[in-house]
Amino acid sequence: MINNISILKNITILYAEDEASLREITLNILKGFTKKQFVAQDGKEGLDLFKENEEEIDLIITDVNMPHMNGLEMIKEIKQINPNIPIIVATAFSNTEYLLEAIDIGVDKYVLKPIDMKKLLQTMSQSLLYHELKDLYIDKLTHLPNRNRLKKDLAQTNEDLMALINIDKFSTLNDLFGENNGDKILSEFSDNLKEHFTKDEYKIYRIEADKFAVVSKEYNKDINEFKKLCKEFANNIQKESIIIDDNEVDLNVTIGIAKGDGNRAYKYSQRVIAYARSKFEQVMIYDDSFNIQESFEENIKWVKKIKNGLKDGNFKGFYQPIVDNKTQEIYKYEALIRFIEDNGDVIAPFHFLDIAKKAKLYPHVIKVMLKEALLLINEKQKRVAVNISFEDIASSETQHFIYEELKNEPEATKLLEFEILESEEISDIQIVKDFIKEVKALGCTVGVDDFGAGYSNFNMLTNLDIDFVKIDSSLIKEIDHSKNQEIIVNTISNFSKEFGFTTVAEFVSSKEIYEKVTSLGIDYSQGYYFGKPVSFEEV
Incomplete structure (x- = not known):
């Protein structure tokens, strides 16, 4: 009897294996137990897939000997991006030196080839703890980092430039179209955010409900340039309806922008967004002269x-x-x-x-x-x-x-x-x-x-x-x-x-x-x- 297998239905995996027949057999079994699978034929393809889909991937299963980039080289690169991602190495018993190297770079789970699927599923199910911890930092609907992740990230920096983006009267949309369609709107909205604020320059978070945050990776970026980019996004959202099941949904947003050390940037962007609404401004940069703190x-x-x-x-x-x-x-x-x-x-x-x-x-x-x-x-x-x-x-x-x-x-x-x-x-x-x-x-x-x-x-x-x-x-x-x-x-x-x-x-x-x-x-x-x-x- 395999314990905790039910948790696997919520997991998205990256599977890297160069041997076609083994890859096909293993993948067909994994499809029956996991939510989604990204498949790579070598280490380079696996790394590229991880970079593109990092926020979705919960677990990696990889072979060691692969062309273009072997599994260990891929793991080293991935660990630079996310040191906590659980990785299972599949290796032949004869390749024990690879196993020792895998342990050195932070891989703590392995299965031996030929793969015993029962053993593999048991090993995967042991990633439950990480998956639960990951849920503390990832929004399940949009797969964006959540408020917990934002606070953790902001605490590690001395200066941040960020925007808080709020969909206007979103509760009314929920009342009109129902929560299921409301979730679709939020998911589509998050895709628009990702498209407009590129991942090379910005990190996007879903704070709660209809509130999102965009943080610049370049802390010295000109705040007025950032405001211009935010204004373009707000205008695009206003002009281009979101399509949900062939129905057009019109959205408007209010955006508050602030700069400062992590805590202040977050606090000030929260304050200025309410102030912007009271002044009927679509996008506003926080300014100490607003006396928002005094009003609070x-x-x-x-x-x-x-x-x-x-x-x-x-x-x-x-x-x-x-x-x-x-x-x-x-x-x-x-x-x-x-x-x-x-x-x-x-x-x-x-x-x-x-x-x-x-x-x-x-x-x-x-x-x-x-x-x-x-x-x-x-x-x-x-x-x-x-x-x-x-x-x-x-x-x-x-x-x-x-x-x-x-x-x-x-x-x-x-x-x-x-x-x-x-x-x-x-x-x-x-x-x-x-x-x-x-x-x-x-x-x-x-x-x-x-x-x-x-x-x-x-x-x-x-x-x-x-x-x-x-x-x-x-x-x-x-x-x-x-x-x-x-x-x-x-x-x-x-x-x-x-x-x-x-x-x-x-x-x-x-x-x-x-x-x-x-x-x-x-x-x-x-x-x-x-x-x-x-x-x-x-x-």
């Missing part, structure tokens, strides 16, 4: 502050008045979240809200906001509007919390309004419809916030059972001297009247803007002209 440190600080603030009650509701345009009297307040520092400083959401969302802490913030709004209603009998995103509505946990709070406060719901953020993409309109139906049944009023920004859709308004439309600040803040904005706002106002929605103008910051929105028939105004957000005590 600020993010880390805020994640900790948000977590502690949720426990310690640092989040409070502030309330901005919304007035009736006919009477200029306060009709309701919009609840806005603020972070109160221990010294009493009030921090606007601009500093922490995006971080809370990325850190998956935002659902806790919306819960605080709802409780704060209900407190103002109960204590001061004021009408209050609370912002809610599609992400909140789609969360069963957040939904459950909202419904339970409303059921526990039946007297407060008639003064509570929800403003659904229209600037966020609503991927499932039925979820929103169900939410509106539920909260309206509990006594609340519902409207759409930020209309006119992002994904504005008049048809969507007619499909939702809403009570009001809040017009985005981008259309209001210059309406007193922008004819285009006036036309758009007038259209929204007339449309809303036709369907029975009331309208609210945001960012009414001056008398001129107030008079303009009033003349267009807008029902309510919110902005600094009528008042800034104030604390619970100041309402």
Whole structure:
């Protein structure tokens, strides 16, 4: 019984043998046990095959006496490239001097001719340990060196020039085409990388998922030349679709480039790729002036502050008045979240809200906001509007919390309004419809916030059972001297009247803007002209 033979099905071998009949017999048997075979008729051909396919080959089986370059000469060359590759030497008993030389150059396994196939397979299966270790350094899908290999290689150099390459929105491609096709895309993409960044000059790694790294073997290479090469690759990828099963798949990439000792080059290229995305740059070189480190440190600080603030009650509701345009009297307040520092400083959401969302802490913030709004209603009998995103509505946990709070406060719901953020993409309109139906049944009023920004859709308004439309600040803040904005706002106002929605103008910051929105028939105004957000005590 041969042990561990099953592992051989995952192994790719290089088999070098000059004797045709023996080569054919042995190869036919090896095909039944191994995944892939590269076959050479002499040492020179074997060496060339190894150089071309080094990343795929797991194990070498070679004869010693071969023309052009004998097996030992081939082994010496291969060991210069990869000293850890397992090599099995097949030799006649009479050639013991070759065997001793083979041991000297690092070959620790051999089989005697004529080859006993059972013995050969047992010897091959003993390469399992190396194969497992190799898996720690090789990506199974693309056969590229992986993140572990990159870190090891970078640790051994004093200076590196590298690019981190990220496929944009790759998770969307997985959702569209399935993970199997996603793997095909990654495999094809890695082939494109190998073709563009030649192995003589660059080493390519697959870091994780859709992230790849390219490291220049010439550390003194001009960084702007490298950027030009990366830019050419990005443009080629964008212009030429990847073909998967006769289907064209369009890709875009973002590339971050950095230079420095191994650890810094890797760290900086990671940082600059995110910065490049925020600046809508396809390829960007790291520069200390970007202050990326400071922004990371600020993010880390805020994640900790948000977590502690949720426990310690640092989040409070502030309330901005919304007035009736006919009477200029306060009709309701919009609840806005603020972070109160221990010294009493009030921090606007601009500093922490995006971080809370990325850190998956935002659902806790919306819960605080709802409780704060209900407190103002109960204590001061004021009408209050609370912002809610599609992400909140789609969360069963957040939904459950909202419904339970409303059921526990039946007297407060008639003064509570929800403003659904229209600037966020609503991927499932039925979820929103169900939410509106539920909260309206509990006594609340519902409207759409930020209309006119992002994904504005008049048809969507007619499909939702809403009570009001809040017009985005981008259309209001210059309406007193922008004819285009006036036309758009007038259209929204007339449309809303036709369907029975009331309208609210945001960012009414001056008398001129107030008079303009009033003349267009807008029902309510919110902005600094009528008042800034104030604390619970100041309402």
